[in-house]
Amino acid sequence: MSKIKIKDFNLFYDNFQGLKNINMNIEENKITAFIGPSGCGKSSLLKSINRMNDLVDSCVTNGNIYFDDKDIMKTDVTQLRKEIGMVFQNPNPFPMSIYNNIAYGPRTHGIKSKEELDKIVESSLRKAALYDEVKDSIHKSALKLSGGQQQRLCIARALAIEPEVLLLDEPTSALDPISTLKIEELLQSLKDDYTIVIVTHNMQQALRISDNTGFFLNGELIEFNETDKLFTFPENEKTENYITGRFG
Amino acid sequence: MDKIMKKLIYLVASLTFASLLGIVAYIVIKGLPNLSLDLFRFNYTTENMSLVPAMITTIIITIIALIISIPIGILTAIYLVEYANKNIIMKFISIAIDTLSGIPSIIYGLFGMIFFVTYLNLGFSILAGSFTLSIMVLPLIITTTRESLLTVSDSLRQGSLALGATKVRTIFKVVLPCALPGIFSGIILSIGRIFGESAALIYTAGTVAQIPENLFSSGRTLSVHMFALSTEGLHTDKAYGTAFVLMIIILLINFLSNQVIKKISKEK
Ligand SMILES: Nc1ncnc2c1ncn2[C@@H]1O[C@H](COP(=O)(O)OP(=O)(O)O)[C@@H](O)[C@H]1O
Ligand SMILES: [Mg+2]
Numbered sequence: 001m002s003k004i005k006i007k008d009f010n011l012f013y014d015n016f017q018g019l020k021n022i023n024m025n026i027e028e029n030k031i032t033a034f035i036g037p038s039g040c041g042k043s044s045l046l047k048s049i050n051r052m053n054d055l056v057d058s059c060v061t062n063g064n065i066y067f068d069d070k071d072i073m074k075t076d077v078t079q080l081r082k083e084i085g086m087v088f089q090n091p092n093p094f095p096m097s098i099y100n101n102i103a104y105g106p107r108t109h110g111i112k113s114k115e116e117l118d119k120i121v122e123s124s125l126r127k128a129a130l131y132d133e134v135k136d137s138i139h140k141s142a143l144k145l146s147g148g149q150q151q152r153l154c155i156a157r158a159l160a161i162e163p164e165v166l167l168l169d170e171p172t173s174a175l176d177p178i179s180t181l182k183i184e185e186l187l188q189s190l191k192d193d194y195t196i197v198i199v200t201h202n203m204q205q206a207l208r209i210s211d212n213t214g215f216f217l218n219g220e221l222i223e224f225n226e227t228d229k230l231f232t233f234p235e236n237e238k239t240e241n242y243i244t245g246r247f248g
Numbered sequence: 249m250d251k252i253m254k255k256l257i258y259l260v261a262s263l264t265f266a267s268l269l270g271i272v273a274y275i276v277i278k279g280l281p282n283l284s285l286d287l288f289r290f291n292y293t294t295e296n297m298s299l300v301p302a303m304i305t306t307i308i309i310t311i312i313a314l315i316i317s318i319p320i321g322i323l324t325a326i327y328l329v330e331y332a333n334k335n336i337i338m339k340f341i342s343i344a345i346d347t348l349s350g351i352p353s354i355i356y357g358l359f360g361m362i363f364f365v366t367y368l369n370l371g372f373s374i375l376a377g378s379f380t381l382s383i384m385v386l387p388l389i390i391t392t393t394r395e396s397l398l399t400v401s402d403s404l405r406q407g408s409l410a411l412g413a414t415k416v417r418t419i420f421k422v423v424l425p426c427a428l429p430g431i432f433s434g435i436i437l438s439i440g441r442i443f444g445e446s447a448a449l450i451y452t453a454g455t456v457a458q459i460p461e462n463l464f465s466s467g468r469t470l471s472v473h474m475f476a477l478s479t480e481g482l483h484t485d486k487a488y489g490t491a492f493v494l495m496i497i498i499l500l501i502n503f504l505s506n507q508v509i510k511k512i513s514k515e516k
Contacts, residue, residue: 052410057333081412088410092403094422104421105411154407161411 009063033206036216085158091150128156148179279492305467312378321389349387357448377453396430
């Protein structure tokens with residue numbers, strides 16, 4: 001089942017075309033990876049899905065993106081972002097306690113009861129495999145956590161508003177190998193409940209965790225296929241060149 | 249070359265330090281012996297030259313001026329940083345604000361006299377003085393708030409928006425709290441400027457030495473009081489005593505506010 005359908009999607013920053021006629025269906029409860037050399041438009045597409053590109057004045061798009069068959073441009077943006085969570089490249093916890101970081105989203109969407117918030121904080125931390133490490137310090141500043149813990153906190157924060165989709169933009173590129181591994185395991189455990197889209201610089205990572213992979217080059221989606229197929233029998237020569245390390 | 253530079257820097261630094269120390273020492277030596285109970289009587293008479301009414305006036309004027317300028321200043325800075333397009337008009341407004349913060353206070357005083365005292369018919373009054381000073385410190389509050397809003401990382405704004413928060417919620421719940429220490433130091437600087445101001449007040453709040461009866465009465469702040477005592481020439485000793493008290497108050501404010509800023513930054 002497709003959770004997100006991208007149809008004839010073009011994106012411009014002023015006169016520069018960042019994405020060219022993208023068509024792809026993102027499947028529910030699967031991990032979809034976007035790979036490709038830097039500057040090829042992976043982040044631009046990811047940010048289009050939860051409309052973070054609305055914030056860029058110079059950005060204009062045409063074509064459609066459907067989330068559960070609803071046109072995202074016709075959906076209320078706060079509601080859209082509640083259903084499509086996002087984790088950024090560099091961990092960006094708010095300078096508040098761990099508790100308040102996670103409670104921020106639920107509070108934004110109107111949850112006030114302390115018991116309910118307590119429950120959400122605990123369950124989100126558990127889902128992000130962070131609970132045991134921080135359970136004694138949830139009222140301490142989130143900035144005291146290590147980079148890897150901060151990134152898992154950001155995942156927990158995104159999960160706290162019960163999204164259906166999780167978008168991650170190179171979430172491990174700033175982390176050490178052990179933290180990276182933890183996050184990869186975490187994402188695999190989350191895919192039963194969420195649809196996950198991850199941008200990654202690292203082909204090994206895409207190979208390890210994703211079900212489907214899209215290869216982008218210069219704003220075009222060159223090839224989109226099941227990850228195993230794409231890496232073993234790439235249909236396009238450019239894909240083959242990229243995954244065998246011949247360019248990019 | 250490096251060595252000469254280093255020596256020069258040391259020299260300049262010690263000159264600064266020495267002159268500061270000199271001023272403090274001078275005020276302590278001249279002021280401390282002139283402190284007397286008379287200076288702290290509740291009512292001012294030409295005999296006791298009490299500074300208590302001036303102290304009360306100072307506090308009232310400071311509070312009114314800040315009540316006006318803090319919200320306007322912070323909201324203006326929020327508009328400039330978070331909402332305004334970076335076009336030519338914005339640049340013009342920014343330049344205007346930067347210029348306003350460099351204008352001598354006497355100009356604000358003259359404006360206050362023409363506009364508040366005469367045109368709005370407030371007379372020499374606490375209100376006219378407070379309004380004038382609120383305009384005077386506005387650029388300071390706007391610029392310090394603007395600078396500290398600019399230091400807040402965009403990734404925090406995006407993190408909040410990506411959770412479905414509105415822009416207003418993002419600003420008030422994430423951006424402003426991060427900028428608080430900077431905003432606070434702007435407020436402290438403003439208090440310092442208000443406490444030290446005399447020219448702008450003489451033309452707007454007048455120089456009556458009594459406790460003001462209401463906001464339409466004239467009144468003098470500590471600085472104006474000191475200025476009056478020393479220019480009248482009859483009570484220079486008391487002027488030194490007053491200067492000493494003023495200095496202690498300002499040191500105290502600085503110390504306390506530093507503690508507060510430290511506490512705010514630590515909570516993060
Ligand atoms: N806000 C922006 N304004 C102008 N150009 C941008 C902006 N963001 C990205 N770009 C350009 O769009 C292209 C795609 O960028 P991006 O989507 O970030 O690529 P990737 O994530 O694959 O590295 C790049 O050439 C980049 O310079
Ligand atoms: Mg990117």
